[in-house]
Amino acid sequence: MYKAATIKDIARALDVSPSTVSRALRDSHEVGTETKQKVLEYARQINYHYNPAALSLRSRRSYSIGIMVADVANSFFSQTINGIESIAYERGYNVIITQSHDSYEREVINMEHLANRSVDGLLISMSAQTVDYAHVTRLHEQGLPIVFFDRILSDIDTFKVTTDNFRSAYNATEALIKKGYRNIAHLANAPQLSITTERLNGYKAALADNDIPFNENLLRHCYNGGRDEQEVEQAVNSILSAADKPDALFIASDRISTACIRALNQIKGADELAIIGFSNSDVVDLLSPRISYIRQRAFEMGQIAIEMLIKLIESKYPVYEFETKLLEAEVYWQK
Amino acid sequence: MYKAATIKDIARALDVSPSTVSRALRDSHEVGTETKQKVLEYARQINYHYNPAALSLRSRRSYSIGIMVADVANSFFSQTINGIESIAYERGYNVIITQSHDSYEREVINMEHLANRSVDGLLISMSAQTVDYAHVTRLHEQGLPIVFFDRILSDIDTFKVTTDNFRSAYNATEALIKKGYRNIAHLANAPQLSITTERLNGYKAALADNDIPFNENLLRHCYNGGRDEQEVEQAVNSILSAADKPDALFIASDRISTACIRALNQIKGADELAIIGFSNSDVVDLLSPRISYIRQRAFEMGQIAIEMLIKLIESKYPVYEFETKLLEAEVYWQK
DNA sequence: AAAATTTACGCAATCGTTGCCGAAATGAAT
DNA sequence: ATTCATTTCGGCAACGATTGCGTAAATTTT
Numbered sequence: 260m261y262k263a264a265t266i267k268d269i270a271r272a273l274d275v276s277p278s279t280v281s282r283a284l285r286d287s288h289e290v291g292t293e294t295k296q297k298v299l300e301y302a303r304q305i306n307y308h309y310n311p312a313a314l315s316l317r318s319r320r321s322y323s324i325g326i327m328v329a330d331v332a333n334s335f336f337s338q339t340i341n342g343i344e345s346i347a348y349e350r351g352y353n354v355i356i357t358q359s360h361d362s363y364e365r366e367v368i369n370m371e372h373l374a375n376r377s378v379d380g381l382l383i384s385m386s387a388q389t390v391d392y393a394h395v396t397r398l399h400e401q402g403l404p405i406v407f408f409d410r411i412l413s414d415i416d417t418f419k420v421t422t423d424n425f426r427s428a429y430n431a432t433e434a435l436i437k438k439g440y441r442n443i444a445h446l447a448n449a450p451q452l453s454i455t456t457e458r459l460n461g462y463k464a465a466l467a468d469n470d471i472p473f474n475e476n477l478l479r480h481c482y483n484g485g486r487d488e489q490e491v492e493q494a495v496n497s498i499l500s501a502a503d504k505p506d507a508l509f510i511a512s513d514r515i516s517t518a519c520i521r522a523l524n525q526i527k528g529a530d531e532l533a534i535i536g537f538s539n540s541d542v543v544d545l546l547s548p549r550i551s552y553i554r555q556r557a558f559e560m561g562q563i564a565i566e567m568l569i570k571l572i573e574s575k576y577p578v579y580e581f582e583t584k585l586l587e588a589e590v591y592w593q594k
Numbered sequence: 595m596y597k598a599a600t601i602k603d604i605a606r607a608l609d610v611s612p613s614t615v616s617r618a619l620r621d622s623h624e625v626g627t628e629t630k631q632k633v634l635e636y637a638r639q640i641n642y643h644y645n646p647a648a649l650s651l652r653s654r655r656s657y658s659i660g661i662m663v664a665d666v667a668n669s670f671f672s673q674t675i676n677g678i679e680s681i682a683y684e685r686g687y688n689v690i691i692t693q694s695h696d697s698y699e700r701e702v703i704n705m706e707h708l709a710n711r712s713v714d715g716l717l718i719s720m721s722a723q724t725v726d727y728a729h730v731t732r733l734h735e736q737g738l739p740i741v742f743f744d745r746i747l748s749d750i751d752t753f754k755v756t757t758d759n760f761r762s763a764y765n766a767t768e769a770l771i772k773k774g775y776r777n778i779a780h781l782a783n784a785p786q787l788s789i790t791t792e793r794l795n796g797y798k799a800a801l802a803d804n805d806i807p808f809n810e811n812l813l814r815h816c817y818n819g820g821r822d823e824q825e826v827e828q829a830v831n832s833i834l835s836a837a838d839k840p841d842a843l844f845i846a847s848d849r850i851s852t853a854c855i856r857a858l859n860q861i862k863g864a865d866e867l868a869i870i871g872f873s874n875s876d877v878v879d880l881l882s883p884r885i886s887y888i889r890q891r892a893f894e895m896g897q898i899a900i901e902m903l904i905k906l907i908e909s910k911y912p913v914y915e916f917e918t919k920l921l922e923a924e925v926y927w928q929k
Numbered sequence: 930a931a932a933a934t935t936t937a938c939g940c941a942a943t944c945g946t947t948g949c950c951g952a953a954a955t956g957a958a959t
Numbered sequence: 960a961t962t963c964a965t966t967t968c969g970g971c972a973a974c975g976a977t978t979g980c981g982t983a984a985a986t987t988t989t
Contacts, residue, residue, distance in 0.1 A: 263712070265945055276969045281947060291967055308710040312656065313945030315647035316974050331691075332672035332876075340666060341693070353711060356666075356691050358676070375643040376688060377598070401596035517877050524880065541667075542852050542875070545859065547882035600975055611939050616977060626937055648975035651944045 264307045273297055284309075315377075323353035324568060325373035327383045329361045329484070335513055335539040335557050336384070339408065342561025343382060350569055352379075359386035361449075361484050367394045380404035380568045385412060387449040387484035404571035408564040411453045416581055418567035422555045423585040424454050428461025428509070431535050431553055431590055435507045436469045440533055444477040444498050444505035446491070446519060448512050449484050458511050458537075476501050485514030492522040499526065510536030510550075520546055535590070549593045556586045599642045608632055619644075650712075658688035659903060660708035662718045664696045664819070670848055670874040670892050671719070674743065677896025678717060685904055687714070694721035696819050702729045715739035715903045720747060722784040722819035739906035743899040746788045751916055753902035757890045758920040759789050763796025763844070766870050766888055766925055770842045771804045775868055779812040779833050779840035781826070781854060783847050784819050793846050793872075811836050820849030827857040834861065845871030845885075855881055870925070884928045891921045 266284070270277040275294060282290045283298035284307075290298075315321045326343060328336040340356060347354050355378060359366040366386040371394070373381060383395070383405060392412055399405050399415055407419040435443050445462050448455040463473050479494035481487075498505060510516045516536035523532070524547075534550040543552050563584055571578055601619070605612040610629060617625045618633035619642075625633075650656045661678060663671040675691060682689050690713060692704040701721040706729070708716060718730070718740060727747055734740050734750055742754040770778050780797050783790040798808050814829035816822070833840060845851045851871035858867070859882075869885040878887050898919055906913055 266947095267945075277945085278947075278970075279968060281945095282968090285947090289967065294967080310651070310945050311711055312647050312650035313974090314947090316645070316651050316944090316976095317946050317948090319974075321647065330672075331666045331675060332669060334667060337665075337667035337672070344693070348707070353690060355688060358679070372683070376646055403596065517880065520877075520880050540877070542855075542877060542881065545852065545855050545881045546877065547880060601977095602975075612976075613940080613978080614938060616975095617938090620977090624937065629937080645975050648944090649977085651946095651974090652976055652978095654944075 263310065264302075264305045265310065266307075268305070269298060269301055269307060273301055321353075321377045321379055322351055323355055323376075323378050324380045324382060324565070324572075325370075325376075325378040326354060326356045327366065327369060327373070327381065328356070328358060329384065329386060330358050331356060333513060334541060335409070335555060338539055338557035339384075339561035339564070342558035342563075343565045344561075345558075346562050346565045346569075352565075352569070361387040361486055363388040363391070370394055370398065374398055374403060380406070380572045382564050382568055383407050383412075385410040385452065387452055387482075387486075390451050404568060406564050406568040406571065408560055409454065411583070413453060418564075418571065418581050419583040420560055420563045420567065421454065421583070421585060422560070422588050424457035425461040425464070426585075427537075427553050427555075427588040427590075428458040428511075429465045430461075431551075432462045432465035432509055433469065434590065434592075435509065435533060435535065436465065436471065438533070440507035441471060442474075442477065442503055442505040443471075443507040443509055445479075446494060446498075446508065446510045446515050446536075447478060447480045448515065449482050450480050452484075455480075455511060462509060474503065476503060477505055481512075481515050481518075485512055485516075485518045488518045488521065491515055491518035492525075495519050495522040496526070499532075506531070507533040508535070510534065512536070513538045513540055516540075516543075516550065516552070517546070520548060520550065523548055537588075544591075544593070551590065551592045551594075553588050553590050555588045560586055598645065599640045600645065601642075603640070604633060604636055604642060608636060656688075656712045656714055657686055658690055658711075658713050659715045659717060659900070659907075660705075660711070660713040661689060661691045662701065662704060662708070662716065663691070663693060664719065664721060665693055666691060668848060668874075669876060670744070670890060673874055673892035674719075674896035674899070677893035677898075678900045679896075680893075681897050681900045681904075687900075687904070696722040696821055698723040698726070705729055705733065709733055709738060715741070715907045717899050717903055718742050718747075720745040720787065722787055722817075722821075725786050739903060741899050741903040741906065743895055744789065746918070748788060753899075753906065753916050754918040755895055755898045755902065756789065756918070756920060757895070757923050759792035760796040760799070761920075762872075762888050762890075762923040762925075763793040763846075764800045765796075766886075767797045767800035767844055768804065769925065769927075770844065770868060770870065771800065771806065773868070775842035776806060777809075777812065777838055777840040778806075778842040778844055780814075781829060781833075781843065781845045781850050781871075782813060782815045783850065784817050785815050787819075790815070790846060797844060809838065811838060812840055816847075816850050816853075820847055820851075820853045823853045823856065826850055826853035827860075830854055830857040831861070834867075841866070842868040843870070845869065847871070848873045848875055851875075851878075851885065851887070852881070855883065855885065858883055870927075872923075879926075879928070886925065886927045886929075888923050888925050890923045895921055 266277050266280045269280045280298050283295045331337055344354055357369040405417050409421050411419040411421050447459050466473050479498055481491055516538050536550055538552040539557050601612050601615045604615045614625055615633050618630045666672055679689055694701040740752050744756050746754045746756050782794050801808050814833055816826055851873050871885055873887040874892050
């Protein structure tokens with residue numbers, strides 16, 4: 260079996276002490292220029308790499324961070340992950356990705372797992388099912404650095420980054436109104452998610468500002484975040500067969516959008532329905548029926564989140580001033 | 595800052611030696627039943643978890659494995675990852691995911707990174723760009739356990755699992771022939787990939803068995819695996835404007851399929867074209883124009899791959915007998 | 930009852946790295 | 960020439976867990 264070179268190997272070969280080698284490798288001023296050169300040269304030559312386990316044991320740092328998303332298969336999340344990795348690797352951090360699949364149990368288990376694996380910090384987007392935050396609160400109170408992105412938790416005081424969901428929903432709804440639609444239905448996500456409330460409020464505000472009364476019959480929540488296709492199908496059916504049939508539809512998430520489209524394919528006479536939905540899918544423009552979509556700046560959100568987390572982790576003193584950053588989303592109209 | 599409980603803490607509290615605690619936790623027969631109970635009870639009580647860094651340093655094992663895929667955003671890969679994780683976590687392994695984005699440079703960098711981070715083994719699906727395998731060979735020769743899945747490397751002797759690409763391509767092509775199509779074009783992936791050759795050969799074999807001569811003009815390679823949409827668009831255009839215009843199209847990958855569909859949306863009069871493509875996308879049935887698709891057993895492939903890897907890692911003696919497992923794919927016809 | 934064996938535990942070394950303390954050696958200041 | 964500061968380096972100990980070896984005491988065997 261292969262055995263990696265260690266500091267001791269270098270020390271022996273160059274007849275200096277391990278301490279000196281260590282210092283030379285970290286470019287300490289406490290070692291002579293000549294010695295430093297010698298060490299660096301030899302280390303390069305034998306392809307030395309530090310042992311992360313030893314470093315981690317010694318420094319009580321793992322140089323790895325944990326990510327908790329609903330699903331890597333979701334385009335929005337895979338794009339955020341790309342953003343996170345782009346920064347993390349260059350800053351020397353390792354990334355461990357876990358998926359909740361929107362299940363509360365898996366979220367709890369995975370977070371425990373990550374914390375026990377001693378990550379230096381956590382990047383979290385909450386699961387759709389979660390209503391009890393105790394597991395997050397506990398880790399937060401133990402001092403584990405946590406940053407929320409996308410689906411945030413307002414109760415916990417830390418850095419957060421998410422889309423300006425209120426404004427995005429407001430803009431999308433208002434644009435529909437300006438185009439002449441009046442009966443605008445809203446397919447919302449699970450009610451406990453921050454993004455759900457924000458988007459719903461934006462929708463309501465746009466209606467109100469344009470003197471359209473909010474109609475409870477035109478609102479449906481998808482409690483499983485679109486995972487349960489039957490649920491979405493039922494919602495779509497019931498909303499379309501309502502007395503005041505909608506002429507437009509505003510959908511709150513990627514997954515619900517596709518589930519909705521699938522449902523609409525079974526229904527005839529829904530062609531004149533204007534649809535706009537949140538989506539970061541890279542094939543959304545190829546779906547039929549065609550829908551307009553709101554695209555979040557997912558990659559950037561990931562980058563901002565990881566930078567916030569690294570700031571927290573590497574801060575010498577406890578941080579008490581936190582920021583919640585909102586990103587603008589872009590709307591793409593079809594047809 | 596939070597400080598986790600250690601074996602020493604338990605030893606002190608219970609007035610036994612750390613050795614005894616360690617042995618009790620590992621359920622060694624060398625410690626008395628009573629003591630063992632006491633230790634287990636107390637450990638549970640103070641929520642003891644072993645320190646992975648210490649364990650890793652001591653045992654020269656990291657209990658983490660690295661995954662190398664082109665893209666987590668790709669449905670096929672995200673499904674494989676789900677399969678991998680389902681087994682890995684339950685066997686006590688951590689999973690580190692890296693993406694090559696089909697770039698050779700990133701593949702090399704990421705593999706180095708993983709190896710240096712001292713993973714216990716690697717699960718690899720090759721990047722489309724890679725023609726030089728030296729980086730893989732080197733790690734393999736150093737004794738790092740490696741398992742290939744999907745895009746395998748025949749030159750390296752180890753466990754492999756992939757779809758029966760030859761048979762899948764053969765079946766798809768033959769079905770098209772049976773449906774009456776004669777001019778079947780093939781949009782192939784990057785030529786250096788194992789899956790490309792296998793699928794191409796299956797396509798050719800089906801043609802030959804049905805007395806249809808292979809027509810070079812109906813074959814196009816996408817050297818960037820569909821990443822470069824322009825390249826795919828050009829391929830589609832040139833293939834459709836050929837003298838012997840195809841009546842059917844067999845597409846070799848997910849990404850190329852969607853890029854092709856996007857290209858076809860710009861072209862009129864391609865409606866009568868029968869299309870079948872490899873795809874594990876969960877919205878492929880909603881795309882327009884509608885295509886038939888070959889779905890690989892991605893989740894299962896991930897499970898098999900990780901099990902092979904764990905077998906390699908945990909084997910007490912060097913393994914010299916390797917297996918290459920082929921999975922059947924399923925075809926879904928549209929319309 | 931003496932000898933042999935088993936049981937149950939402690940000691941100390943080890944994995945690779947680094948912080949801390951101190952010791953030479955050199956140079957500068959008096 | 961003596962004192963003092965600085966530079967450059969080595970040695971020790973520790974991070975947390977495991978394990979081979981040693982050894983009392985308890986138990987069994989003869």
